[in-house]
Amino acid sequence: MKKPLFVAVNSRYNHTNLAIRSIASYCAVHSKRQLSILEASIAEFPTNILRSIYERLKEESDRDGQIKQELIIFSVYIWNAPLIYEVANELKKILPRALIGFGGPEVSYQAEKVFFENSSLDFIVKGEGEETVKELVERYYVAQEAGKKCEIETLKDIPGLYLRSPSEDIFFTGERELLCTLDSLPFAYPSLEALAKQGGEKELAREAYFDDRLDPDIHIFYYESSRGCPFKCSYCLSSIDKRVRYKSLENVFAELDIFLKAEVRLVKFVDRTFNLNEERYLAIWNYLLENHNGITMFHFEIAAEQFSDRVLDFLQKMPRGIMQFEIGVQSLNPDTLKEIHRHADIEKLSKIISRIPSTIHSHLDLIAGLPHENIKSFASSFDQTIALKPDMLQLGFLKILSGTEMESYAKKCVGEKGYQWIEKPPYEVLQSPDLSYAELLFLKDIEESLDIFYNSGNFKTLCLYLLEKKYSLFHFFSVFVDYCQKKELFKVKHKTQGWAEIIAAFLDTLEKTSETEKLYEMKESLYELLRFDFMRLVKPGKIPSWYKRQYNKDAHHAALLAHTEIKSTRESYAYSDYDRFAINPFSFEKISDEQEKVAILFLYAKPQERTSGQIKSETDCIVLEK
Numbered sequence: 001m002k003k004p005l006f007v008a009v010n011s012r013y014n015h016t017n018l019a020i021r022s023i024a025s026y027c028a029v030h031s032k033r034q035l036s037i038l039e040a041s042i043a044e045f046p047t048n049i050l051r052s053i054y055e056r057l058k059e060e061s062d063r064d065g066q067i068k069q070e071l072i073i074f075s076v077y078i079w080n081a082p083l084i085y086e087v088a089n090e091l092k093k094i095l096p097r098a099l100i101g102f103g104g105p106e107v108s109y110q111a112e113k114v115f116f117e118n119s120s121l122d123f124i125v126k127g128e129g130e131e132t133v134k135e136l137v138e139r140y141y142v143a144q145e146a147g148k149k150c151e152i153e154t155l156k157d158i159p160g161l162y163l164r165s166p167s168e169d170i171f172f173t174g175e176r177e178l179l180c181t182l183d184s185l186p187f188a189y190p191s192l193e194a195l196a197k198q199g200g201e202k203e204l205a206r207e208a209y210f211d212d213r214l215d216p217d218i219h220i221f222y223y224e225s226s227r228g229c230p231f232k233c234s235y236c237l238s239s240i241d242k243r244v245r246y247k248s249l250e251n252v253f254a255e256l257d258i259f260l261k262a263e264v265r266l267v268k269f270v271d272r273t274f275n276l277n278e279e280r281y282l283a284i285w286n287y288l289l290e291n292h293n294g295i296t297m298f299h300f301e302i303a304a305e306q307f308s309d310r311v312l313d314f315l316q317k318m319p320r321g322i323m324q325f326e327i328g329v330q331s332l333n334p335d336t337l338k339e340i341h342r343h344a345d346i347e348k349l350s351k352i353i354s355r356i357p358s359t360i361h362s363h364l365d366l367i368a369g370l371p372h373e374n375i376k377s378f379a380s381s382f383d384q385t386i387a388l389k390p391d392m393l394q395l396g397f398l399k400i401l402s403g404t405e406m407e408s409y410a411k412k413c414v415g416e417k418g419y420q421w422i423e424k425p426p427y428e429v430l431q432s433p434d435l436s437y438a439e440l441l442f443l444k445d446i447e448e449s450l451d452i453f454y455n456s457g458n459f460k461t462l463c464l465y466l467l468e469k470k471y472s473l474f475h476f477f478s479v480f481v482d483y484c485q486k487k488e489l490f491k492v493k494h495k496t497q498g499w500a501e502i503i504a505a506f507l508d509t510l511e512k513t514s515e516t517e518k519l520y521e522m523k524e525s526l527y528e529l530l531r532f533d534f535m536r537l538v539k540p541g542k543i544p545s546w547y548k549r550q551y552n553k554d555a556h557h558a559a560l561l562a563h564t565e566i567k568s569t570r571e572s573y574a575y576s577d578y579d580r581f582a583i584n585p586f587s588f589e590k591i592s593d594e595q596e597k598v599a600i601l602f603l604y605a606k607p608q609e610r611t612s613g614q615i616k617s618e619t620d621c622i623v624l625e626k
Contacts, residue, residue: 002144003036004071004137007053009080009087013041016214018222018270019075019104019129021188026130029186033137042079046086053091069097069149071140073125073133076104078399081425085118092120099140099150103129106425109403111162115170122152124162128227130185132160132176182227182247187255189214189221196261216264223259225252225284229272231303232341233330234405236272244276253287260293268299275302275311282314285323292322301326304352305345312355324361327353327390332381335372340406346384353388364390368443369398369429371409375439379474382446386473389464392455395447397440398429442481445490449477458496458537459503461585462529468588471518479516480506497544500534504546525583525590532585532600536619539577539604550580550597559601559624577602586623599624 006024008017017039024035038056040049057070072091074084088100103125107114111124125132135158143150152163160176179185187193191214228244229236247255259267275281288298304327331337332346356362364385368378386393400410400421410419413433420430420437431437453459454473466473483506484490494502507527512520531547534540543549556578566572580597583590591597603620 002057002068002070003034004073004140005053005056006035006037006073006075007049007084008037008039008075009044009049009083010039010041011079013043014218015041015220016189016222017075018188018224020073022185022224023129023133025186025188025190026184027134027137030184031134031138033134033141035137042083046083046090049083049087050090050094053087054094057095069099069144070095071099071101071137071150073101073103076102076106078106078401078425078427081106088118089120097149099123099152101125101136103133105401109401111172112170113402115162115164122164123155126160126162126172127176128178129160130179132158136161178227178243178245182224182245183251185247187258188223189258192216192221192258192262192264196258216262219264220266220268221259221264222268222270223255224270226271226274226276230276231273232405234340234409236401236404246277246280249280249283252284256284256287257291260291260296263293263295265295266297266299269301272301273303273306274300275306278306278308278311282311285314285318288322289318292319294321297321297324299324299326301328303327304356305343305349307352312352315355315360316357318357318359320359322360324363325356326363326365328365329381329385330365330367331370331373331378332384333370333373333377336370336377339371339409350388353390361391363392363394364388365394365396367396367398368440369432369435371413371432372434373432374434375442377434378443379472379478382474383472386454386463387467389467393450394455395443395450397443398432399427400429401427442478445481445485446474446477448490449480449484452499453477456496458499459530459533461533462503462526465525465529465583465588466522469522471522475515476519479510479519483509496537497534497540500530501544501546503530508546525588528581528583529585531579532581532621535577535579535600535602536621538619539575539602551578552580555599555624556601559599559622562624563601563622564603575604575606577604584623585621 006020008020010017017037020035020037020039024037027033027035036056038052040052053072057072072088072095074088076084084102088102092098092100099122100120101123102114102118102121107124108126111126114124115121123136125136136155139155139158140150143154152165155161155163156171156173159174161173163171163173165171195216224247226244226246230244256267300323302325304325329344329349330340330342332344337344353362353364366378366381366385373381382393382395398406400407400419410421410429413419417431418433422428422430429440431440435443454463463473466476480503484502489502504527507523507530510516510520510523534547540547556573556576559578560566560572560576564572564576578599578601580599582592582597584598585600601622601624603622605619
């Protein structure tokens, strides 16, 4: 008996698809029916994915080698829709008898459009899929056992499906009731359960481990402890399901224990806003604190303004390496926030974020293209948000998603100066009533500059200095973008050393104008901090021409004697360096006296000592006493 096949095409090779795993596990437990799953990535060619699907189906074929009718369901998201549409249409050519279906947020709210664009498509699973797919799979198996083909007409009594009839009519079978309790959902990663039972010993769980092709050291695991969101953000599909349902804490603890015992590296909670119920989420965090394995990182999307003093006090106990937060700010324009049904108190948010300890990595989000947000307003939101000094600030661009209130709003504002957006995935805005296409392109370059300087951590000291001086980072990036655009520097990929040289040239050629007067006055300090950032990244094999070295070999040797144990002089010099700076990169105190310049010993991690791929965190910088 051939198994139905669930196909996911992930945005990266190390991602996992929670949807197909949850539904496959649900079918296995509640109907004793089996599904086969196949995961690919968008980096693969369509022909390679097509071959993988065919070969997986052939493994399940009868002994005569003939592939009879198959049931294939694709998990469709905004990032993989075009690729899946192409693969599905080609698949129908080689398997014309197959039942091909789509599920996921990308297809649930625009069924007729998706059917029109995909002649290969037989059905769409709308919304929550576990119970709908379970009934569909049972109906398919019944037909198989009777030696018959599963006809579309026999599926019309299964709620939650859009069907294409043989006459090309589109029929909706009716809404599906949501699951009453998430405790009916089995754990989505059964191979991890086998691994956890073996105490993390991969070799002892080889069969389950390799069948699922998951590696706890490499793959990112997604997990949900709740579904639904009570908020009404107009641009978000999660706002459609306002009923919040939870897994019991008993089940959550048991499943978190599997992740911990399997020693996976990263678990991302997909709960749309994790911190809704304080007693509940504090219990989960306390469980992680008391049972952590020293390896697994847990990622949460949170609404920081919901944190009470009790929560913030609890977070002070959280050591590094257990949790990281993603906090959606989106905008700080009051008119924008009102229009999209969000609220933000920058003063309250600032106080709360400042109390989140540095042991918890914090990532803030902004969205460009929202209603009433022009370039000046966005610059203000940007500066106020980055002034909170998050570990990362992500600048995203509005996507007009089908089924959201934002789509209805945007359609009312179309026209020459209204909303325009890409009609196919990713549906990104091309212009808004307040931002032209040219301004959005400019913000794309601001985004790249933000990543080059701040999010990468490569030139973050320079940014922190500007924040300390209360200088607009948006303005700094704007001046830098103008420089790069004139020289077409964004059209070519540059390594970190290349960007350092570009930044040095930018500072060197910076002229004093009415717009850059204050920046011009700081250029010497910025250059010194650029030197510091460059030196702390990695020991340079060759000092570049832009870098003005202030090296002293005797002082370097004395510093090594004072701060290290020299076992090998050659090795000590190979993994260290020394230089002097006209500004203290930690206190930002400017030094005018040549004799009083700040001397710093850089101690670089040896390859075997490195704990991550982020070189910036692997250099000790010791300020030497005068």
